[in-house]
Amino acid sequence: MSEELIVEIKDLVKCYSSSRKIAVNSLNLNIMQGDRFGLLGPNGTGKTTTIKAVCGLIRYNSGSIRIFGSLVPRHMSKVKPLFGYVPQDLALYPTLTGFENLLVFGALYGIDGKTLKSKMNKLLENYGLYEHRNKLVGHYSGGMRRRLNLIVGIMHDPRFLILDEPTTGIDIQSKKIILDGLLDLNRGGTTLLYTSHDLGEAQQLCSRFAVLDDGQKIFEGSLDDAKSVNSLEDLYLSLTGREVRD
Amino acid sequence: MIIELRKIAALLYKDLLVLFRDRAGLMIMFFMPAALVVAITYIQDNTFKSVLELDVPVVLLNKDEGQFGLSVRQKIEESIFFNVTVLDNKSEVSSLKDDVWSGKYMIGIVIPENFTKSLSDNSTKVISRLFGGQSLTDLEVLDIEIYADPSIRDSLVNAVVSLLREYSTKFQMEFVFSRIHAQMFNFRAITSSMGGTTAPNIDEFDFVNINKRIITKGGIETDPPNSVQHNVPAWTVFAIFFIVVSFSASLIKERDEGSFVRLRTIAFPSYYYILSKAAIYLFVCILQFLLILCVGVWVFSLIGLSSFEYVGKLMPLLFVVVCTAIAAIGYAALVGGVASTHHQATVFGAVSIVILSAIGGVWVPVFAMPEICRIISGWSPLNWGLQAFYDVILRNCNVSEILLHCYKLTGFGVVTMVIGSVYGFRKSPLSQ
Ligand SMILES: Nc1ncnc2c1ncn2[C@@H]1O[C@H](COP(=O)(O)OP(=O)(O)O)[C@@H](O)[C@H]1O
Ligand SMILES: [Mg+2]
Numbered sequence: 001m002s003e004e005l006i007v008e009i010k011d012l013v014k015c016y017s018s019s020r021k022i023a024v025n026s027l028n029l030n031i032m033q034g035d036r037f038g039l040l041g042p043n044g045t046g047k048t049t050t051i052k053a054v055c056g057l058i059r060y061n062s063g064s065i066r067i068f069g070s071l072v073p074r075h076m077s078k079v080k081p082l083f084g085y086v087p088q089d090l091a092l093y094p095t096l097t098g099f100e101n102l103l104v105f106g107a108l109y110g111i112d113g114k115t116l117k118s119k120m121n122k123l124l125e126n127y128g129l130y131e132h133r134n135k136l137v138g139h140y141s142g143g144m145r146r147r148l149n150l151i152v153g154i155m156h157d158p159r160f161l162i163l164d165e166p167t168t169g170i171d172i173q174s175k176k177i178i179l180d181g182l183l184d185l186n187r188g189g190t191t192l193l194y195t196s197h198d199l200g201e202a203q204q205l206c207s208r209f210a211v212l213d214d215g216q217k218i219f220e221g222s223l224d225d226a227k228s229v230n231s232l233e234d235l236y237l238s239l240t241g242r243e244v245r246d
Numbered sequence: 247m248i249i250e251l252r253k254i255a256a257l258l259y260k261d262l263l264v265l266f267r268d269r270a271g272l273m274i275m276f277f278m279p280a281a282l283v284v285a286i287t288y289i290q291d292n293t294f295k296s297v298l299e300l301d302v303p304v305v306l307l308n309k310d311e312g313q314f315g316l317s318v319r320q321k322i323e324e325s326i327f328f329n330v331t332v333l334d335n336k337s338e339v340s341s342l343k344d345d346v347w348s349g350k351y352m353i354g355i356v357i358p359e360n361f362t363k364s365l366s367d368n369s370t371k372v373i374s375r376l377f378g379g380q381s382l383t384d385l386e387v388l389d390i391e392i393y394a395d396p397s398i399r400d401s402l403v404n405a406v407v408s409l410l411r412e413y414s415t416k417f418q419m420e421f422v423f424s425r426i427h428a429q430m431f432n433f434r435a436i437t438s439s440m441g442g443t444t445a446p447n448i449d450e451f452d453f454v455n456i457n458k459r460i461i462t463k464g465g466i467e468t469d470p471p472n473s474v475q476h477n478v479p480a481w482t483v484f485a486i487f488f489i490v491v492s493f494s495a496s497l498i499k500e501r502d503e504g505s506f507v508r509l510r511t512i513a514f515p516s517y518y519y520i521l522s523k524a525a526i527y528l529f530v531c532i533l534q535f536l537l538i539l540c541v542g543v544w545v546f547s548l549i550g551l552s553s554f555e556y557v558g559k560l561m562p563l564l565f566v567v568v569c570t571a572i573a574a575i576g577y578a579a580l581v582g583g584v585a586s587t588h589h590q591a592t593v594f595g596a597v598s599i600v601i602l603s604a605i606g607g608v609w610v611p612v613f614a615m616p617e618i619c620r621i622i623s624g625w626s627p628l629n630w631g632l633q634a635f636y637d638v639i640l641r642n643c644n645v646s647e648i649l650l651h652c653y654k655l656t657g658f659g660v661v662t663m664v665i666g667s668v669y670g671f672r673k674s675p676l677s678q
Contacts, residue, residue, distance in 0.1 A: 055511050080513035091508035093260065095267040100260075107256030108512045110249040136267075152508070 004033035006160050006191045007054065011063035014049050023049040025215040026063070031193055036186050038206035039195040042240055046215040047195040048088055051164045054193070055085050067160065081110075084158035088165045088195075090145050091152070094138035098129055098148050101137055102155065109156035116155075123151045127177055143174030150178055154185065161185065163194040167201060179205055199236055213240050253514045257522035264496060265526055271492040275530060279485030280541050287477040287551060302402055302613055304328045305351040307342050309335050312362020314417050318355075321409060327402070328353075339391070346393045347461045352613050353406055354393040364388050365414070365454070369421030388454045390414070396460050396640030397611060400472065407456050414454040460640075478542040478554045479635030480608045483628050485534045486570050487599045489527050490578040494591040496523065497582030497670060510671075520667045524575045531571035532564070562638045562645050569655040570631035576659030577627065579666030602626045630654045 009029040015022045024046040031037045039047050052058045054065055056073035065072040067079045092101050099120070106116040124130040127147040137145060150166055163182070167175045182205060186192055196202050202209060203223065211219040218239050265271070304322060308315040322330050331351065333342065339356055346354045358364075368385060390410055394403045500506045509519060542554030556563060578595070585591035603609065605619060606628030612620055623629050634651035637643040 057507060057510060077513060085511040087504055087507055089504035091504035093264060093505055096263050100263060104256045104260040107252045108514060
């Protein structure tokens, strides 16, 4: 059976005018239906920039991005209902409760009242937030916020889920819940695009990955390619060098 | 359609919750203006005149050709408070009234023909009746008319009244004493004619009436408004514009917290976002107005000030509130869109509103400002709002007569809202 092409990035170049920094340089990527695609690399190599360009949040200088065949950001309105976005910065209202946050975003996704209620309860239950649903998000722990951040990104059952460092700075338990949840979604047919600099985690989650350095792709392959070397970490260090990054 | 409505409802719900959980913001929007209106009115009611109330434009129509008119004219021209224009003595009273109504002058004074001569004649009569032991009650009363713009502080009109009173009394006394001098040799007659009864106090024989008239719509004259009628509109306008602080902060917080970025990846028209906030803050503005209205009507009478009068004007007032609120919301969207940080928006928002309100005549009436400020005053949206309120409250105008101010307010609001939103949308992704 022929795999569907979900994301097609061609010769993407993004240069921030304010810092004159070429954040992404001639990037080519194809993500197929069912992939768990990891975009890896040291800090400041353009992972978030790539993700934002894919989500239509920034304009890029040249190249093209297509999601489900539609050009981004020109046909963004066609694409919007089909993907979910879990940003690196928590995108929640701290003065609203967990429940209220979900209610607002759920209604904005256009989910109707009854479906929304049952879906909210199920997701809150699955991600261990049900008893905290009436607390203000501002009073949540880091792990709880990350989990809620993920729930908001998946509540409209997107076919394609984009996650920017979804597990940064949280405890092992929260991390496990999130990774299990993502694997679960993938089994259900959701394609994942995810960034991280945590290689152990990437090794658990990804089926395919690309390594970026200084805005350029320096490696792309499947986990098997990585296994031919000792571990992802060795591969990564041999690719990106050992000096500290900004 | 239902889905679209649900999306709008979700945004309204979100904005309402965010607003009502922001206690500090609520205090700023509701408590502060209410406290200000009480404090300022109370202070103004108890102290006369600020040093700044200078150079009031006054128009004088002196039909008297005698000494009285001349002296009054000289005295007013010398005064540092007034900037006098003297009309040709052939001018009509009605044209003077029109000029006051149109706002060209704040005070108009009319001294009638032959006023000096009448004063003198009256004095002669006083003396002869005094000496003849007759009653003074049926003497002819002389009138001086003062026309005032309703937006002027009553204290200033009273300054003119007392000046006229001082001169009329002075002239009367001089005439009376010169007659007495002439009758010196009849002195004995005076004492005998009084026959032991207490001598009448000459000050009480004040046969000059100085009539204060406030010009409103169609030249209709009313009682002078008190400072409450000035302060309630002034601080309502101020309060409405002060939502800029809270509104722009909420825009920036949403941008900083990242929720704005997430909203942009969700499928709904982007103008829903700003219109939802606008609707919530419009509601806030109406509440602010109702609160200040309640303070003006009930709290003022509790602390011994006269209460705010608005009977029959609630609808036009609400109309003005809505137009002013649109201007304020647009301005807030602009501040929130252009500012990069929460801090910038709060400080710039607050300071610019204080400045615009000062220029606009909220703190000091426009006519009392230096020339240059008077010119820029017309550029302050707070001035348009204030003028619209004064037209309704003080000049009894109806909605159709204040449309120009309202067009300006809404036009300003719409333009700034569009510019601010475009800026905000451009800025948000790059700021991270
Ligand atoms: N808004 C921005 N303006 C200017 N430069 C930026 C902006 N965002 C990111 N950059 C720069 O672009 C480069 C890539 O950043 P980013 O994509 O966030 O990296 P990563 O997510 O891989 O850590 C960095 O050098 C960063 O400093
Ligand atoms: Mg990043």
